[in-house]
Amino acid sequence: MVEKGQLAHFETFGFLVLRQVFSPEEMKDIIGAADEMWETALTTNKKSVSFVGGEKDPGATSFRYIVERQPRLTKLAEDSRIYDVLKGLLGSGFIWAGSEGQRGRVSTSWHNDRPGKNQNKYTRIKVHFYIEPTTKTTGALRVIPGSHRSPFHESLEPLMNHHIENNDSINSDKNEIDRVHLLPFGEEGADIPCFAFESNPGDVIFFHQNLFHAVYGGLGEGRRYIAMKFAAQPTTDEHIQFIKAHTEYVFHPHEDFLNSNSPRIRGMVENLEALGAKVLK
Amino acid sequence: MLTDQQIHQFHTFGFLVLKNMLKEDELKVVNEEFEKGYTKKNKSELIAGARVQLNWSNLDHHSPYTASLLEDKRFYGIAQQLWGEDVIGTNSQSNHYAGTRSPWHPDVGPNTHGCKFTFYLSPVDAESGALRVIPGSHRPEISDMIRKIRLKDNDPGPPEDPGLAVNEVPFCSCDSQPGDAVIFNYLIWHASWHGSKNRRMVSLQYYKNPKTPEEIVALQAHGAAFTKNKKEKLTVAQPYPDFWTSNPENSLLRARWIEWLREWGFMESIPA
Numbered sequence: 001m002v003e004k005g006q007l008a009h010f011e012t013f014g015f016l017v018l019r020q021v022f023s024p025e026e027m028k029d030i031i032g033a034a035d036e037m038w039e040t041a042l043t044t045n046k047k048s049v050s051f052v053g054g055e056k057d058p059g060a061t062s063f064r065y066i067v068e069r070q071p072r073l074t075k076l077a078e079d080s081r082i083y084d085v086l087k088g089l090l091g092s093g094f095i096w097a098g099s100e101g102q103r104g105r106v107s108t109s110w111h112n113d114r115p116g117k118n119q120n121k122y123t124r125i126k127v128h129f130y131i132e133p134t135t136k137t138t139g140a141l142r143v144i145p146g147s148h149r150s151p152f153h154e155s156l157e158p159l160m161n162h163h164i165e166n167n168d169s170i171n172s173d174k175n176e177i178d179r180v181h182l183l184p185f186g187e188e189g190a191d192i193p194c195f196a197f198e199s200n201p202g203d204v205i206f207f208h209q210n211l212f213h214a215v216y217g218g219l220g221e222g223r224r225y226i227a228m229k230f231a232a233q234p235t236t237d238e239h240i241q242f243i244k245a246h247t248e249y250v251f252h253p254h255e256d257f258l259n260s261n262s263p264r265i266r267g268m269v270e271n272l273e274a275l276g277a278k279v280l281k
Numbered sequence: 282m283l284t285d286q287q288i289h290q291f292h293t294f295g296f297l298v299l300k301n302m303l304k305e306d307e308l309k310v311v312n313e314e315f316e317k318g319y320t321k322k323n324k325s326e327l328i329a330g331a332r333v334q335l336n337w338s339n340l341d342h343h344s345p346y347t348a349s350l351l352e353d354k355r356f357y358g359i360a361q362q363l364w365g366e367d368v369i370g371t372n373s374q375s376n377h378y379a380g381t382r383s384p385w386h387p388d389v390g391p392n393t394h395g396c397k398f399t400f401y402l403s404p405v406d407a408e409s410g411a412l413r414v415i416p417g418s419h420r421p422e423i424s425d426m427i428r429k430i431r432l433k434d435n436d437p438g439p440p441e442d443p444g445l446a447v448n449e450v451p452f453c454s455c456d457s458q459p460g461d462a463v464i465f466n467y468l469i470w471h472a473s474w475h476g477s478k479n480r481r482m483v484s485l486q487y488y489k490n491p492k493t494p495e496e497i498v499a500l501q502a503h504g505a506a507f508t509k510n511k512k513e514k515l516t517v518a519q520p521y522p523d524f525w526t527s528n529p530e531n532s533l534l535r536a537r538w539i540e541w542l543r544e545w546g547f548m549e550s551i552p553a
Contacts, residue, residue: 003442005430005431005442005444005445008426008429008430008431009430009445011426012426012427012429012430013451015451143451144417145415145417145418145423145451146415146416146420146426147417149422149423149426151420151422152417152423155293156293183286184286185286185287185289185290185293185294186284186286186287186289186290187286187290193294193296193414193416193453194416194453195416195452195453
C-alpha cells in the first residue's frame with residue numbers, strides 16, 4: 001500500500017524513495033543472480049547486451065530482459081513491497097514495460113526518458129535497485145524534483161536538447177566561450193541544481209519517467225543497477241501511441257512472463273499483444 | 282552583474298549561488314558590524330521555535346557599511362536585472378540562529394515578487410545549516426503541490442504519521458563560504474538543517490515594483506501583514522531607523538525607496 005503522504009510526495013516531486021526495502025541477505029541473492037546474468041550475457045549471449053556509454057564509457061553495458069530471464073529477479077516484479085507501491089502510484093491494471101541491468105556507466109547527462117508533447121500526462125515509472133552504495137559524486141541518481149510537472153518540465157527541455165545533440169557532454173573540442181553558450185543555464189551538467197538520491201543496497205527509488213535525471217561521477221566498472229519499468233493501464237489511443245513511440249517492445253512481452261504461473265506477472269502482460277496488434281493496424 | 286544564462290537559471294530554478302561577492306576587507310567590516318548589532322540587540326526579542334532566531338535591521342548607525350550594501354550597484358544592479366529598473370531595496374537585516382533547523386517555507390504568498398541576497402558569515406553546507414532549497418518550487422505548479430504534503434514542523438500529523446521532517450524533503454544545498462551570496466526568489470521553499478548555535482547571516486532584500494492587478498493586491502496584503510507582525514513583535518522591532526530614513530546624503534535612490542515603502546504600508550508615516 002501507499003500512504004497518502006507517499007502518494008503526495010510522488011505526485012509533487014516525481015519520485016518516491018523507500019529505504020532498506022530488501023534485507024542484506026535478500027540483496028546478496030539479488031546481486032548474485034544479477035552477476036550470473038551479466039557474466040552469461042557478456043560471454044555467451046552478447047546479443048542481449050547493448051554498449052550504451054559511447055566513446056566516453058566504452059565498457060558501459062545495458063542488459064535487456066534481465067528481470068524476465070532470471071527467476072530470482074523476476075520475483076522482484078511481483079514482490080508486494082514493489083507491486084503494492086506501484087498499484088498505489090499507477091492504479092490497478094498497470095502494465096510491465098521491460099527491465100534492464102546496467103553497469104559501468106560513469107555519467108549520464110540530464111534527460112527524461114519519455115520526451116515529447118503531453119508524454120508527462122501518461123505516467124510511466126522506473127524502479128531502480130542500486131547494487132553498490134552511491135553518493136552524489138559516486139554514481140547517485142540525481143533528479144530535479146517536480147520536473148515531471150508542466151510547465152516546469154518544458155522549461156527544462158533545453159537540457160534534453162543538449163543530451164540528444166551531444167550524447168553525453170559538451171564536446172571537449174569547443175572553445176570555452178562556445179562551450180558556455182551551449183549550456184542552457186550557464187552551468188555544466190554536474191552543477192545543475194538537483195537532489196541526489198544517495199543510496200545503500202536495499203534502498204529502492206520509484207521515479208516518473210518524465211522526471212529529469214542524470215548521473216555525474218560514477219563508480220566506473222563498479223556502478224551497477226537493476227531497473228524495472230511499468231506504465232499505467234493504457235486507456236486511450238494516445239497512451240498506446242506513446243508506448244509505441246518509446247518502447248514498442250512492450251507489446252511483445254517476454255515468453256517467460258506470458259507463461260508465468262504468477263497471476264501478478266501474467267496480469268501485467270497478458271493483454272499487451274492485443275494492444276500491439278491494434279497499433280500495427 | 283549576471284549573464285543572460287544566470288538570469289535564465291534564476292527564473293527557472295528560483296535561486297543562484299554567487300561566489301566571492303564580498304572581498305575579505307569588506308567581510309571584516311560586516312563581521313564587526315554584525316557583532317555590534319548582536320551586542321546591542323535586546324535578547325528578550327528572541328523568535329522562539331525551531332530557529333531560535335534574533336534579527337535586527339542593518340539600516341542603523343552601528344552598521345553603516347552593511348547598510349550601504351543595499352544601494353551598492355553590485356547587488357542593486359543584479360536586483361534590477363531580475364525585477365526591472367524600478368526595483369525597490371526594502372531592507373537589510375542581520376540574523377543570528379541558535380536552533381537546530383529552520384522549517385520549510387516560502388517568504389511570501391503568491392504574486393509577490395522579489396529576491397533576497399543572503400551572506401552566511403561562516404562556511405556552511407547541507408549538514409551545517411546551509412540554505413536548503415527545493416529547486417523550481419517558486420513556481421505555482423510545484424508550490425501548490427508542496428502545500429498538500431504534510432510537513433512535521435508546519436502541520437504535524439498524529440504520532441504514527443507526523444509528516445516529513447526538514448531533512449526528509451528533497452533539496453538542493455546552497456553550500457557557501459564567507460563572501461559568497463545566495464540569491465533566492467521569495468517564493469521558493471527553503472529551510473536549513475543542523476548548523477551551529479552561532480550561525481550568522483546578513484541579508485539584502487529587494488521587491489519588484491508591482492505591475493499587474495494580482496501583484497498590486499498581493500503587495501497590499503503583504504504590507505498590511507508586515508504592519509500587523511510589527512505591532513505583534515513578530516518581526517524586526519525597528520526596521521527603518523532614523524539613521525537610514527533621514528537620508529543624510531540625499532540619495533535620490535533611497536528617497537524613492539522610502540516613498541515607496543510609505544506608500545505600500547511598510548513604513549509608518551514619517552514627519553516631513
